[in-house]
Amino acid sequence: MIESQRHSYHLVDPSPWPISGSLGALATTVGGVMYMHSFQGGARLLSLGLIFILYTMFVWWRDVLRESTLEGHHTKVVQLGLRYGFILFIVSEVMFFFAFFWASSHSSLAPTVEIGGIWPPKGIGVLDPWEIPFLNTPILLSSGAAVTWAHHAILAGKEKRAVYALVATVFLALVFTGFQGMEYYQAPFTISDSIYGSTFFLATGFHGFHVIIGTLFLIICGIRQYLGHLTKEHHVGFEAAAWYWHFVDVVRLFPFVSIYWWGGI
Amino acid sequence: MWRRLLTSQLKTLATAPCRSASKTVPLPFKSNVSSSPFSYLLTRHFSASSAASAVKKTVEDVMPIATGHEREELEVELQGKKILEDVNNPVGPFGTKEAPAVVKSYYDKRIVGCPGGEGEDEHDIVWFWLEKGKPHECSVCSQYFVVSRSI
Numbered sequence: 406m407i408e409s410q411r412h413s414y415h416l417v418d419p420s421p422w423p424i425s426g427s428l429g430a431l432a433t434t435v436g437g438v439m440y441m442h443s444f445q446g447g448a449r450l451l452s453l454g455l456i457f458i459l460y461t462m463f464v465w466w467r468d469v470l471r472e473s474t475l476e477g478h479h480t481k482v483v484q485l486g487l488r489y490g491f492i493l494f495i496v497s498e499v500m501f502f503f504a505f506f507w508a509s510s511h512s513s514l515a516p517t518v519e520i521g522g523i524w525p526p527k528g529i530g531v532l533d534p535w536e537i538p539f540l541n542t543p544i545l546l547s548s549g550a551a552v553t554w555a556h557h558a559i560l561a562g563k564e565k566r567a568v569y570a571l572v573a574t575v576f577l578a579l580v581f582t583g584f585q586g587m588e589y590y591q592a593p594f595t596i597s598d599s600i601y602g603s604t605f606f607l608a609t610g611f612h613g614f615h616v617i618i619g620t621l622f623l624i625i626c627g628i629r630q631y632l633g634h635l636t637k638e639h640h641v642g643f644e645a646a647a648w649y650w651h652f653v654d655v656v657r658l659f660p661f662v663s664i665y666w667w668g669g670i
Numbered sequence: 671m672w673r674r675l676l677t678s679q680l681k682t683l684a685t686a687p688c689r690s691a692s693k694t695v696p697l698p699f700k701s702n703v704s705s706s707p708f709s710y711l712l713t714r715h716f717s718a719s720s721a722a723s724a725v726k727k728t729v730e731d732v733m734p735i736a737t738g739h740e741r742e743e744l745e746v747e748l749q750g751k752k753i754l755e756d757v758n759n760p761v762g763p764f765g766t767k768e769a770p771a772v773v774k775s776y777y778d779k780r781i782v783g784c785p786g787g788e789g790e791d792e793h794d795i796v797w798f799w800l801e802k803g804k805p806h807e808c809s810v811c812s813q814y815f816v817v818s819r820s821i
Contacts, residue, residue: 411776413743413753477738480753636733639740 413480415472422465429457466625470642474634484641491645495652498615502656505611506663509604513668520599525668529601530593534665537588541581542661545616548577549654552623552647555630560637564630571627574650578620585613605668608660612653619653622646757820764788770805770816778802779817786811 432454439447473479479487513524520526532538555570589606596606626646629635635643729736729744736744743753752759757774764787765771773782779801786793786808793810800806805816 410739411754411757413739415739473740474735475737477736477740480739480743633735636735638733639736 413482415478415480415483417472420465420468422461422468426458426461426465429454429461433458470629470634473641474629479639479641484639487641488644491648495648498652499656502608502611502659505604505608506659509608509664509668512600512604520601524601526599526601529598531601531669532588532592532665534661534669537584538661538665541584542657544577544581544584545654545657548574548581549651551577552650556643556647559630559635559640559643562637564633567630567635568627571623571630575620575623575627578616578623582613582616582620585609585616601668605664608664612656612660615649615653615656619646619650622649765814765816767814770814772816772818773800774820775800775817776820778819782806782815784808784811784813784815786813 432450434454436447436450436452436454440451441447516522516524516526521528525531551570551574555567555574558564558567558570594602594605596602596610623646626635626643629642727748729741729748732744732748733740746753757776760771760773762771763769773780779799781797782800783795783797785795791811796808796810798806798808800815800817802817802819805814807814
């Protein structure tokens with residue numbers, strides 16, 4: 406009972422997932438370095454680490470769902486704390502992207518003599534910003550609108566429509582990822598092609614990675630909505646996914662303007 | 671956001687000299703509830719609880735799948751109170767030697783903060799341990815406190 410617990414907070418039971426996640430991270434980083442320097446067993450250790458991390462994420466968040474929806478530990482203050490925490494996480498991700506845009510601006514605003522003193526560097530065949538990038542940007546924006554639709558459906562108690570809206574969001578997200586992947590495949594330059602390639606692929610690549618993570622988060626929300634976990638009073642997980650998705654959306658606009666459009670002229 | 675933070679801060683205080691117990695805790699700090707996402711969350715929460723208590727609702731009407739602590743919190747909210755309110759949000763007149771301010775605790779001592787009297791008599795919060803059998807007087811405004819064990 407909450408009376409005997411004497412507070413409304415959630416003191417989590419001991420769990421193995423933090424240590425297993427840490428070991429997975431260790432394996433990933435060490436394996437990654439080994440792989441990049443062509444040591445034997447590097448690729449194997451890297452893959453093992455990544456699988457371990459993914460497994461830890463699955464079981465950890467499954468436990469969170471169990472503690473909240475099935476055991477009812479997430480009182481109002483706990484929900485508030487989770488919201489704050491997630492917003493701070495998104496802020497930290499914004500800082501992460503800020504670094505890459507700074508790097509891109511650093512190199513593009515004062516192009517060095519090694520690349521010809523011009524931007525884009527001599528010999529780089531830039532992608533036309535008005536083709537796929539211009540198509541992808543509104544696709545992502547519409548998926549943002551769809552996730553807002555889903556949120557309103559949840560708040561109004563229209564459970565089936567919320568599922569449909571989430572399906573629409575995920576569909577648009579997958580279309581975006583598909584187009585972006587196709588563009589990567591067909592790009593005339595690679596990550597090793599001068600500082601242009603480095604900054605381009607790092608910024609857009611990490612953005613794409615975040616899109617994939619966000620898509621996965623939304624798929625999970627869709628499944629939970631279908632199973633009836635989310636109620637109009639309490640759907641912190643969905644709110645977090647929606648915020649993350651909007652963040653991904655907004656971040657997309659920055660590279661479109663600065664890297665694709667301005668960087669290509 | 672700030673109002674919520676301050677509310678939770680104030681909840682650990684033995685406060686409210688001459689303040690009547692009410693559903694929405696009145697605060698000395700006037701918050702600037704701007705157009706932040708949190709104000710939306712706050713207003714949603716408060717309006718839901720006041721609407722719920724106006725029409726006698728059960729937990730089943732509001733959130734049927736609620737369980738555990740969340741359910742208890744919701745049940746208490748529907749009756750118009752806040753969970754653990756009597757222990758954590760003490761209200762009452764300014765404590766004097768004859769009629770001390772009673773602070774409830776599950777233990778024999780509790781950390782208490784005194785913000786002073788109403789309006790002009792407010793001062794910066796003074797924090798102290800309040801122990802059973804040792805009534806404490808605030809060093810600034812001399813408000814008198816006594817701890818009472820509640821199981």
